[in-house]
Amino acid sequence: MEQxxxxxxxxxxxxxxxxxxxxxxMGGLAEQVLGQSFEALERRDPDLAASTINEDExxxxxxxxxxxxxxxxxxxxxxxxYDLRQIMAALRISTDLERIGDLGKNIAKRAVAVVxxxxxxxxxxxxxxxxxxxLGQLKEVxxxxxxxxxxxxxxxxxxxxxxxxxxxxxxxxxxxxxxxxPRNIGLCTHLLFGAxxxxxxxDHATNIAETVYYLVHGRAITDQRPxxxxxxxxxxxxxxxxx
Amino acid sequence: xxxxxxxxVQAPAVPEPREGQSVARLELKMAARDVNLWYGEKQAxxxxxxxxxxxxxTALIGPSGCGKSTFLRCLDRMNDVIDGCRVEGDIRLDGExxxxxxxxxxxLRARVGMVFQKPNPFPKSIxxxxxxxxxxxxxxKTKAEYADVVEKSLTRxxxxxxxxxxxxxSGTGLSGGxxxxxxxxxxxxxxxxVLLMDExxxxxxxxxxxxxxxxxDELKKNLCIVIVTHSMQQAAxxxxxxxxxxxxxxVEVDETSKIxxxxxxxxxQDYVTGRFG
Numbered sequence: 001m002e003q004x005x006x007x008x009x010x011x012x013x014x015x016x017x018x019x020x021x022x023x024x025x026m027g028g029l030a031e032q033v034l035g036q037s038f039e040a041l042e043r044r045d046p047d048l049a050a051s052t053i054n055e056d057e058x059x060x061x062x063x064x065x066x067x068x069x070x071x072x073x074x075x076x077x078x079x080x081x082y083d084l085r086q087i088m089a090a091l092r093i094s095t096d097l098e099r100i101g102d103l104g105k106n107i108a109k110r111a112v113a114v115v116x117x118x119x120x121x122x123x124x125x126x127x128x129x130x131x132x133x134x135l136g137q138l139k140e141v142x143x144x145x146x147x148x149x150x151x152x153x154x155x156x157x158x159x160x161x162x163x164x165x166x167x168x169x170x171x172x173x174x175x176x177x178x179x180x181x182p183r184n185i186g187l188c189t190h191l192l193f194g195a196x197x198x199x200x201x202x203d204h205a206t207n208i209a210e211t212v213y214y215l216v217h218g219r220a221i222t223d224q225r226p227x228x229x230x231x232x233x234x235x236x237x238x239x240x241x242x243x
Numbered sequence: 244x245x246x247x248x249x250x251x252v253q254a255p256a257v258p259e260p261r262e263g264q265s266v267a268r269l270e271l272k273m274a275a276r277d278v279n280l281w282y283g284e285k286q287a288x289x290x291x292x293x294x295x296x297x298x299x300x301t302a303l304i305g306p307s308g309c310g311k312s313t314f315l316r317c318l319d320r321m322n323d324v325i326d327g328c329r330v331e332g333d334i335r336l337d338g339e340x341x342x343x344x345x346x347x348x349x350x351l352r353a354r355v356g357m358v359f360q361k362p363n364p365f366p367k368s369i370x371x372x373x374x375x376x377x378x379x380x381x382x383x384k385t386k387a388e389y390a391d392v393v394e395k396s397l398t399r400x401x402x403x404x405x406x407x408x409x410x411x412x413s414g415t416g417l418s419g420g421x422x423x424x425x426x427x428x429x430x431x432x433x434x435x436x437v438l439l440m441d442e443x444x445x446x447x448x449x450x451x452x453x454x455x456x457x458x459x460d461e462l463k464k465n466l467c468i469v470i471v472t473h474s475m476q477q478a479a480x481x482x483x484x485x486x487x488x489x490x491x492x493x494v495e496v497d498e499t500s501k502i503x504x505x506x507x508x509x510x511x512q513d514y515v516t517g518r519f520g
Contacts, residue, residue, distance in 0.1 A: 005518040012517070078476055080503050080515040218505025 004082065012077055019069055019090045020146075023097075026062040027142040029055065030097045031135065033104035034201065038131040041111040041194060042124060052108040059101035066094040082218075089215040093145065096204040096211075100138065103197040103204075110190045117187040123173060127195055130166045134198045137163065137205040145212050153212035156205060157221060163202035170195045269296035272467035273318060273437060278332035280313060280322065287313050291332075291493045293486055295437070300459060300468040302482035302499065304475060306514065309488040311471045315439050318469065319355040320348045336437065353380050356430035360442040362422030364414030364429075369406050372414040372425055373397060376433040392432055400428035401458050420451025427458065431466075438462065440470040444477065456481050475515055479503045487511045 007013040033055050040049035070091045073079060079087050137156050144152035174188045174195070213221050273295040280288035288310050295301045295318075303311040313322070320341060322328045334341050341351055353376070364372050373393045376382075383389045393410070397403040402424040406417070414425050423443060430438060440459075444452040459468060459481050472478050478485050479499060486496040487510070495508045506512045 005513050008517050080475060080479075080517075081506055081512050083516045084504060 012083075015069070015073055015077075016083065016086060019066065019073070019087070022062055022066050022069070023090055023093055024142070024146060026059055026066070026094060026097045027138075027145070029059050029062070030100045030104065031138055031142070033059065033101050034107075034131070034135055034138065037104040037107035037111065038128060038135070040108050041114070042128055044111070044115045044119070046112050046115050049108040049111040053105050056101045056105040059098055063094045063098040066090055085215050085218060089145075089211045092211045093208050096207045100201050100204050103201050107194050107197050110194050114187055114190045119187065120177065123170075123177065123188075123191060126166070126170050126173065127191060127198070130163060130170060130195060130198050133163050133166065134201040134205065137202055138208075141205045141208045141212065145208065145215075148212070148216055150213045150216035153209040153216075154221065157209040157213070160202045160206045163199055167195055167199040269299055271295075272297040272337065273469075274333075274335045274338075275314070275317070276333040276335075278314070278317060278330065278334060280310075280317065280331070281327075281329045282325070283327040287491050288317075289491045291488075291491075293493055293496060295467055295469055296484070297436075297467045298463060298465065299484065300463050300470060300482040302478035302485045303469065303471045303488060304473075304478050304485060304514070305488035305494075307473075310491040311486075311488045312441055314488065315441055315469060315471050318437070318439055319352050319357055321357065323348055353433045354435055355437040355439060356433070356435035357439045357441070358423070358426050358430050358443045360445055362419060362426050362446070364417070364422050364425050366413060366415055368411045369397075369414045369417070369425060370410040373428050373432050376429060380433055382433060396428040396432040397425075399431055399462065400424045401454060401461075402428055418451070420447050420454060423447060423451065423455060424458065427455070427462075431462065435466070437467045437469065440468065442471055442473060445473060452477070475503070487514060489514070 007016075033052055036048055036052040036055070039045070040052055070087050073087055077083070137159060141153060141156045144150070144156065171192065174192045177184045178188045210221055271294055275291055275293045275295075278288055278291040279286065291310070291314055293301075293314075303315060305311045316322045317330055317334060318341075322330060330342065336351075336354065340346070341355075365375060367375070370393055373396050374383075374389045377389065377392050383392055394403060394407075397406060402421060405421060406412075406425075414422065417425060423446075427438075427443075444455050447455065456477070459470070462468065470478075470482065482499045484496060485499045485502040487494045487502065487506075487508070489510050495502065495506060495511045497507070501507075502511060503515055506515060512518075
């Protein structure tokens with residue numbers, strides 16, 4: 001769609017701008033919560049973890065605001081076409097961002113739980129790398145939203161496969177550690193959940209990518225996304241190699 | 244469709260099939276091809292081509308002066324009576340050219356009924372308002388037949404229960420919404436195949452509007468309805484297809500759901516979202 005003209009009703013234009021700003025702000029906060037949770041886990045910093053957990057509240061509050069504003073706008077403006085899609089997109093993206101905030105909070109909680117544990121370097125490195133990838137995806141898709149760039153969103157959508165692949169390899173690695181020494185099970189379980197949370201962040205980023213694509217083109221992405229997460233079937237093959 | 248060399252019949256696009264509603268392939272009822280219209284020197288329509296289907300509502304939207312009402316009036320040759328008005332192009336009803344010399348406009352208007360913006364009942368009784376059409380077309384013979392047509396038409400127009408005890412009172416004594424439904428009853432009393440509605444609700448309150456819209460849902464089952472409306476919400480609510488007019492041209496026509504969620508043309512987008520074009 002070409003450049004949008006201004007609304008005849010200026011207050012309508014302002015409301016839409018406000019909605020966009022709130023999404024941008026919420027996105028920034030989600031990035032921050034996520035980044036800090038990784039850092040807290042890596043540095044084993046309970047204080048940072050605690051403040052991160054608190055910051056998630058702000059994200060929740062923003063989501064409530066966005067939802068309320070969107071409902072009021074639908075009732076009062078009866079939005080059509082691109083405006084309608086903008087409001088629907090705001091609703092959907094805010095839901096995804098709220099979930100991402102929760103996942104970040106959850107990682108921060110696990111950071112607190114594993115503070116006293118010895119952490120194997122290599123595992124932490126893998127987790128960190130996966131986190132950076134997810135964070136990069138989130139940044140990229142939020143930029144795609146702000147720029148209304150469907151192609152960038154599509155690139156994010158395809159790239160999620162990499163996170164899935166990393167999750168698979170981390171999953172195997174963690175299982176190996178646990179089998180080596182049962183004393184690792186506690187830590188590894190926390191890290192496994194952490195990895196799963198990061199993988200979920202990637203999924204929400206792809207959701208947002210789908211929303212951005214819909215916002216711009218008015219139709220859903222029709223391509224079949226390559227699915228990288230195969231851990232649901234992994235235990236079978238693990239049994240074969242382990243025993 | 245029989246062979247009609249002058250008409251390029253497009254494959255009728257099927258409006259969105261609603262759930263629980265078996266929409267068979269809709270049949271083309273009226274087809275306008277390359278219609279140009281002049282009021283004296285001034286050209287008001289530029290090459291408008293539009294298909295209108297049976298058993299569905301087609302909404303014409305666009306800013307004031309875009310030609311949508313002018314186009315609507317071409318469909319029952321109402322423009323014939325305007326001095327200096329000249330129509331070119333091809334408009335067909337069931338494949339028949341309605342501007343052919345042998346077509347009697349009065350007979351045409353029995354097949355293509357019209358409801359106007361302002362309710363305009365005749366200063367006669369409610370009964371006579373509805374019986375008027377059948378009378379001038381000589382459709383009924385006995386009093387009982389007239390009474391039957393009047394009751395059926397008023398029932399279809401959703402007005403029967405409200406007026407059955409005062410059929411001999413004047414039609415002008417009814418409320419605005421009732422008057423409009425009386426006009427619809429009058430229009431459908433001669434069993435038209437097409438019903439044209441020129442902003443039928445713009446003088447009515449929301450309740451009366453809702454009643455007319457319900458009525459349209461009912462009537463469209465065996466009618467082709469074409470409605471001009473300034474309310475995009477109304478177009479979105481009642482129609483299956485929407486055509487957007489701008490500066491005398493048909494900009495875009497598509498399924499209503501498409502026009503209001505993802506129009507193709509930037510001008511349509513600007514209009515339905517309330518922006519400057």
